[in-house]
Amino acid sequence: MEAELMRLAASVATAVAGTIGTDAYTALRARVGALFRRGRQEQEDSFLGELEERRNDLTLARDRGDEARVAELVPQVEELLRGELRRLLEEQPSLAGELRDLHSEVRNIVTNGTVVVGDGAHVSNVHHHHYYSGSPAIPRQALPSDSVPSPRIALWPMEHYENNDSLLRRMDAVWAQGQAAGVAATMYVQGVPGSGTSAVARRWLHHHQDELTGPQLEASLGRDPWGNLPEPSAILERWFRELGVPAADVPSDPGERSAYFRRLASRGPIVVLLEDVAVASQVEPLLPGTPGSVALITSHSRLPRLVRTVGAEPFEMKPLGRMHSRKLLVNVGRIRGDATAYEKELDLIADGCGDLPLPLCIAGAQLALGHAGRVRELATELSDRTTRLETLNMDDEISAALDPGYRGLAPDAARLYRCIGLHPTETFETDVVRAMLPDLDTTARNKALRQLTAANLTEPDGDGYRVRHHLIHDHALTCAVADEPAEVREAVLDRIIAHYLEFAERAEAALSSRHRYDPSGTYAAYAPTGSVDVPEVIASLERRLESLENAVRLAHEKGRHEQTWRLAQGLHTFHLRCGLHSPWITTHELALLSAHECRDPMAIARMHFELGFAHLERWSTRQGDPRTAREHFESALDLVRPADGNATEGRQRTESSALEGLGLLERKLGNPAAALEYYDLGLAALNGIDHKRGRALFALHRGVACTDLRRHDEAAQELRSARAQFEDMPVPDPYNAARALTRYAEDRNAAGQLDVAVTALGDAIEIMTVNGPAYQRAGILLFRGDLLSRQGAHAQAVLDWVTAGDLYREVNSLRAQEADQRLADASGVGYGDGSQGVDDE
Template sequence: MRGHEHSTNANELSGTVHGFVVQAGSVHGGIHVSGAGAREEVPPPWQLPPSVRITDRADELRALEAHRDRATEDGHPTLAAVSGLGGVGKTAVALAWLHTLRPHFPGGQLYADLGAQAPDGPADPGEVVARFLRALGVPSAQVPPALGERVALYRSLTAGRRLVVLLDDAATAAQVRPLLPAGRCVTAVTSRRRMPGLSLDGGHVIHLEPLSDDAAIELLDATLADGRVAAQPDEARALVVLCAGLPLAVRIAGARLAARPRQRITAMVRALSEEHERLEALAIEGDHDVRAALDLSYRGLPPTAARLYRLLGLHPGREFGAPVARTLLGEDGVEALDVLHDANLLVDVAEASGGERYRFHDLVRLHAAALAAQDESGDERAVALLRVGHHYLANAGRAEEVIEPGRASLEREFGRGVEPESIAEEDIGPVDGQTAADAALDWLERELPNLMAVVRHARRMGAPELAWQVTDALWPLFPRRGRYREWAEAHREGLRAAEEEGNGEATCRMLTSGALGKLETGDHAEGLAMFERAAASFQERGDALGHARTLNYRGLAHQRLGQRDRAADYFARAAAELPALGDLRAGALARFNLADIALAQGRYEIAAVEAEAARLTLEAAGDPYNAAR
């Protein structure tokens, strides 16, 4: 090419480089490199829970490793499923296998509980993929909204990595497929179902049967570790027979005996024999003994811990932190958490989530809920549910205030039997150099499953207004973290509750903020229709300010529909009316939107004037997020 014969430039590279390299002869001005390759390198995720002792699973482990060897030889990813009934040790076997692979898979470990037995149904694959993408270094704001796009990005990121994935408690093969990585990765799936469909994807399915009596005795002996099994062999065999070979039951029975070193195994056998028919809710043959073991653990609890156990069985989500216990039973509730954890009735998930956090094993949760229905009155259950619902509402409101201090929130009232001072505060403060707003957003995102559960079950809680109140408090999270599915669902539930209640203000808020979600997901026509409904409602109610705010929203919808002139007209009206009605912030946002229109039309000076005026107003109003647009 012309000029290259006399060039004195030479491209050279030395040393170790991670990521992209940009080489150029002469550079004038700034350089901005964007795209997936520009992300900062993040350490590999190591998300697998710790492994636990297993017995009599050598054949299954050999089968899993043999399948991996075959897949590796064929150049295929490894997919294995471990199925069996609840409590049989599926996750323990999968973890025992995957942990041995760590030296061969330096790309990391991903883990997801797919929640086949969750109260709100199985986990959404799109949300799980989004969580995996964030673990692999994709910022929340760059996670695509559509499932197909998320899966494509996930497979692109895993194609060149050697990592292992554990998909725990899967509901169906269809739920699993979007979560399978590319490349020569290893994926293990656990499920109560046999998952024959995964064979179509090259998967190898093994089914775990309950332990043999001899293996269960070995597990009991390892749990006790005090010689009682050898000294009382007949009693030990009778005990594991009552446990039906389920490792969960054996471990719980062993833990109770270990706490009473002078008690003979016969006492445990006698107690289980009397109560073996109490696990009726699962209706699976052989599981009655698990219920008996759980009942025995429950009967050994002090009264406060026993009551907390029952009340936590009503919790709408799968996980909860210590402040929930404080809201339910005060400081005594926090102390009772330790008792429940020590009794092996709660699983500590703090290591994975980074906070003081617990969850029930699915069988234990059902047991606790059944006891709540049995021992708590209807009014007591209703008050407990209200306390939990308002706990999440109040703390979401605190987070909202940190993120958007100038936002006009809907009025929120506490339900009957719930005193504001009884609501414990969650720790939403910053750590490791975070801003307060980022920390509050992280808390909302971490608690989103619980907050959404409150929205879904507001009627069951006896407080349908919680649906729109919690949805309103969640508003700052949805656009900032791209939580599009929850955005749509929450506003759908919130709108229904507000309309049934006849609350015009809440109805209009659900319409407008829900319509903004429609715009973000590309449903511009539906978003415009919702804005028009809100405008008509504001006008009918004589709410001039509310109607003026819809001018800006309707302008956004027309802008997304490509109707710039109509959009500019709405923005101009909003920019004129809103400051006169006292809403300087919304008026500034309208001017920002006018600047966007002017910029698209090539009227750069006008765009600069409008944008600068809007920025100054927003900074004065304490809205740095929008001021930085």
């Protein structure tokens, strides 16, 4: 019997281990967790924590196509499961029946194919150096889709909230007036620091959360620790990402970006919360203006321009009434019994706090932690101008409130708390906890995380954690500085930076095979050996976006200059594919400074090139991108062209990349002849280098430039050659082959050969249906529909337009309106019923 149970444990372990790290495990996760929790609680929580950590590792390895790491992890997971299942069956043999049911369920899921594991996308390797024109937008669900929730503002329960009922009612009236008039309601709440401007805005949202069902977006517009104000354009960039807008649809120009946001918002009411506004000009580009929408603005400054230019309704936060001040002190201060016995002292404290919520809460926290006579002591201290400021010093009071909890933590939890203080952001994943504390095993790390959560210092946040308040994060840093020796702090910082560097470089290797400056050979070691789930790799980077960007700044500020430029280089393809131009440029500007600190000419040249490419991709003439891109490309060229002409392969590739960038720049400026000259130079720079993809992409670029110059025979030759080269590579590149076909169709259309163009587009659609993103497929269908309509094949044209519109809606693109307009026009001229052969004339 015992042998049978052990065989059962081994079979279940093997079956479940095979699903870990795949979508199949999602259907089993709750069942597995419930089964293992039948054992001893603390022991099972520790085991499940370790299993979840191994699952995360395995998922990342599978997504990146790292088959060697997968082969290493699967037996570890199987052994972990087998050991725990054996222990569980030894303690509770009666669970054998449940285990057999679980085994059957796993086999059914895997055998019947009821789940899809990843998307089967192979490494596309679509870059020559860097250029990836028309890079696939990251697949997203459409905003109106019910299957994906709209972004929502987190509204935590507010304990001890007092007063402002009159102000909230006035805000209700403004909203009601806006709805009645069919306009957006824009409300501007202003008050001195500590008056509760953000609290009242969030309180109002909390009251109406059931009515405000559309997307909700928020942004802090206050200065960062370095005194910089956030750019509205960068905020819109983040909002577009949260709304699932394809990167290819997002305009580069700040004004056009704001207008596009208003177009998106026109589809239905939206909520925007803008906190800590410093200047009115920050606000205007971020207002939706849609009837029924709400914009809530908070500021500690008087900004009459908001009232004058955007019609914001102003509200001023007043001090609390005395009754409410006393009540707040009693509740926060945990004053038990008859509070009227302290009425005089409470009034003196309220006077000292100016009846403002924040200082009242600070004073209340002192009362909650103080001895019985603290009420009278605090009243005396706050009545004296010479001691009032010191008494209410926020940093000291936060420390006074948090120190007891910190000192009560177990040693491992206290170490983790200090490490979190050194982490560059308030949010973090469990993998960085492992990196910061490598000497702790999984059980100890999970126990420390549970203790921090139980102490209300951190809380779960999706697959990771977040510090409950930025002041707690500041306190954790203070504790690290006070309680950890400098060498220990530096070692933790090194591990944090090294962790994010490895994460970025592994993801970069999975996303692209482009040329990078890699003196240590890291990318060769990280090259994928299996299929890559590109959307999942992108999603893993998006979850860590704030941490990765801040890691670049942290590395630069702490003098880890090689890590700085390598981190920025490792984020290049992610920034490119997601259209994250603002962080792309800011991180690479730091990287360029660090490369200079390293005195490494190749690192400097590569950062110049990458910055040039970032400006080329953003292409905002208002922000001077054409000029800046040219300057960076030319600086890169100056650094890689040796006086003796004997360039290394890395220098040749960088020279070719910079020349390619200059060619693309000239084409964007409307100079295809100049572009061709740069392409010829870039191709010549590759002499002696086996770089098939580079040559194929130069053929593609040359073909497009020849079309611009109406040299159609040359264009056709180059574009057919490009297609053949992409298809004949050791690892075929169907995506770029389809791009070459589409460009060939554009040329044949310009040359008046519609039949050839339609045939080429059909071939491109066939390739894209298997290998291409929906956004690009939609564009080809829209184009073919136009050509079919011109040929008189109206029913086929309508079918293409309908399909294009559906695909655009699938990826949440406003370009669906283009397809809808064509269908409306077709219906208007009488051939929307599917009839064929009616000539346009």
